[in-house]
Amino acid sequence: MEADDLALVSRAKAGDPEAFRALVVRTQRKVYAVALGIVKDRDLAWDISQEAFVRVHAHLPEFKGESSFSTWALRIVSHLAIDSVRKERTAIKDDIDDVRETDLAGGGEGILATALGNDPQENALRRELAGKMAEALAQLPEKHRTILVLREVEGLSYEELAERLGLHKGTVMSRLFHARKKMQALLREYAGIERGEAAEGGTEP
């Protein structure tokens, strides 16, 4: 696919609109998925995805193929999406990145894995949870949505996350920890899985 993309990129650079269209069509859903994960709103995500491709086109002459076209397009769309939700960020003050003792209490660790592993209906639960995941993601604060999407969908490493978000690696790891913990709590709720015997004075809201 990469070699194919490169051929399309050089045709698009030479001004072939159909080559550019083909590149858009190949990556549009992934680009939209990243935008949607970060901004939540479908129409805004659609608009940001289109703007991302406009920027991609404007910067085609600078694209040297060091990463894949798709990686490059995703980087551009996530920048735009993060910019558009930046104002959400300051609104939440009591949301720190440190991991404290209380964050570890009664978290129901392993319950989802056990439920998924014991699911008699061959992944019916997994499908159900996947169906709820976008909804759960939308309930997370902006910084947790963003870091999860950058990590899980765009596939960034700790180092890339640290650079992109201007954080230390330790903060990247603890922010991811909080984001996953919140996501898992919501998924347990959706799946109606109780914390059961693992719940010993949990302090989650």
Next chain:
Amino acid sequence: MTACLRFAPMIGARPGELTLEEASALAEHLASCGACQGRLADEEALSGMLPEALLAEANRRDFSAFSDEVLTRIPALGRAARPAPRGGMLAPILGWVGHHRLLAAASALAPTLAALALIVYLGQGNAPEGAPVEVSSEGRSTMVLETSEGPVVLLGDLEPEGS
């Protein structure tokens, strides 16, 4: 539990992301900590589910006009935008098969033709918002085949694009 403060955030690291010291300390901690074993199991069980979920959201939308809308926003390419095609449910599938007739004749397409039996067509806004879109299980994603006439989603053991 104090040790978990240090190690729980390391769970989910990819190979090479922890220093060798961190990685071996984590392994040692995991061997004796049930809670962190549970955290690791959850992390592994949910792995890949987020991209799958967001891609399924993307698949619910009709993208047939997307590339034209993009081209329209680029002055240099605006002329190349064309009206979204209108056709029956089967037009994209038949169109796609038509484009690949030579390959089909060479019998190189048997697996793809089998996969066509599993096709879900999302086109022309026919799928109502929120309509269920099948997402494959076990970490496999749907694959979207772009045809000249609209998106076609193949379900099966196909690798997701890009990642």
